[in-house]
Amino acid sequence: MSVYFSGCFQRVFGTYPLQGQGLKSAVHTAAEVGYRAFDTAQWYGNEAALGDAIRDLGVDKDELLITTKVHPENMAADRFFASVEQSLRDLQLDAVDVLLLHWPPGDRSVEPSLSLLQEAHRRGYTKHIGVSNYTSQMMRQAVKHLDVPLVINQIEFHALLDQRRLIQASGETGIPLASYCSVARGEVFNYPIFTNIGNAHGKTAAQVALRWILQQGVSINTMSTKRVNMQSNFDIMDFVLSSVDMARIQLLTETNYRISTAQVTPYAPTWDAPLD
Numbered sequence: 001m002s003v004y005f006s007g008c009f010q011r012v013f014g015t016y017p018l019q020g021q022g023l024k025s026a027v028h029t030a031a032e033v034g035y036r037a038f039d040t041a042q043w044y045g046n047e048a049a050l051g052d053a054i055r056d057l058g059v060d061k062d063e064l065l066i067t068t069k070v071h072p073e074n075m076a077a078d079r080f081f082a083s084v085e086q087s088l089r090d091l092q093l094d095a096v097d098v099l100l101l102h103w104p105p106g107d108r109s110v111e112p113s114l115s116l117l118q119e120a121h122r123r124g125y126t127k128h129i130g131v132s133n134y135t136s137q138m139m140r141q142a143v144k145h146l147d148v149p150l151v152i153n154q155i156e157f158h159a160l161l162d163q164r165r166l167i168q169a170s171g172e173t174g175i176p177l178a179s180y181c182s183v184a185r186g187e188v189f190n191y192p193i194f195t196n197i198g199n200a201h202g203k204t205a206a207q208v209a210l211r212w213i214l215q216q217g218v219s220i221n222t223m224s225t226k227r228v229n230m231q232s233n234f235d236i237m238d239f240v241l242s243s244v245d246m247a248r249i250q251l252l253t254e255t256n257y258r259i260s261t262a263q264v265t266p267y268a269p270t271w272d273a274p275l276d
């Protein structure tokens with residue numbers, strides 16, 4: 001079973017774009033709410049701030065799940081390991097729990113950077129390895145290439161985007177999925193269906209949007225600066241959406257609203273087409 005599906009790690013607190021004191025304050029509030037899994041990246045420029053925040057939490061590091069991601073510019077043999085060693089120093093850890101490749105190399109071959117990731121695992125820099133922003137085809141290529149299992153493919157996943165091809169690939173390859181932009185950075189709140197369904201359960205629109213993700217076997221990353229929203233995003237284990245409500249929300253994926261487009265990031269591969 002993937003580490004993200006044990007205990008409370010199905011709900012990860014994301015740290016982008018938090019920095020400095022704002023990050024520390026948010027991480028401490030999130031820990032009070034109950035979060036024990038935290039997600040950062042070399043790209044976010046906040047690993048040192050997260051390291052300080054974790055040190056001062058008063059929670060045993062063994063109880064935490066810390067994920068970081070290698071920046072695409074560091075995915076060459078002469079930079080990869082030095083960059084991970086710097087991440088470990090910044091995070092004040094001997095090893096991270098999960099090391100991800102932040103982006104695939106566009107549409108180029110995934111094998112070289114996967115080999116570097118596997119070598120980082122062999123060297124003991126990380127307990128587990130994973131990827132982010134992989135397409136379904138890349139997931140299939142990865143399992144053929146690697147000896148070590150990938151514990152996650154962290155991808156944009158929310159109710160306004162059809163990602164059923166990734167769900168299929170996850171079933172085939174055994175690579176679990178985790179969401180980011182789980183409330184589409186607030187865009188889902190423009191659709192009254194979430195509030196309407198939530199009213200029947202005594203739950204918020206955000207909780208319905210997140211529960212819809214979770215019920216597809218996808219673990220969740222969310223970020224908030226507000227305690228009330230952190231609490232809302234955490235309290236999603238005590239209700240169940242009916243198959244009818246799941247299907248009604250699924251219809252919204254036809255919107256195909258994608259945040260991580262090639263315009264936003266030069267590393268974006270050609271994404272999976274929606275399922276017919």
Ligand SMILES: NC(=O)c1ccc[n+]([C@@H]2O[C@H](COP(=O)([O-])OP(=O)(O)OC[C@H]3O[C@@H](n4cnc5c(N)ncnc54)[C@H](OP(=O)(O)O)[C@@H]3O)[C@@H](O)[C@H]2O)c1
Nearest residue numbers: 014015016180181182183184185206221222223224225229
């Ligand atoms: N792997 C990747 O390439 C990648 C890309 C993007 C993000 N990520 C990771 O995923 C994490 C989450 O993604 P994200 O932050 O981009 O998107 P997100 O979670 O969809 O959106 C965050 C925004 O939604 C608001 N929000 C959160 N919970 C809410 C709630 N219950 N009610 C109302 N508003 C709410 C927050 O505002 P308030 O502060 O006002 O609550 C914040 O502005 C990031 O922090 C990062 O760790 C990874």
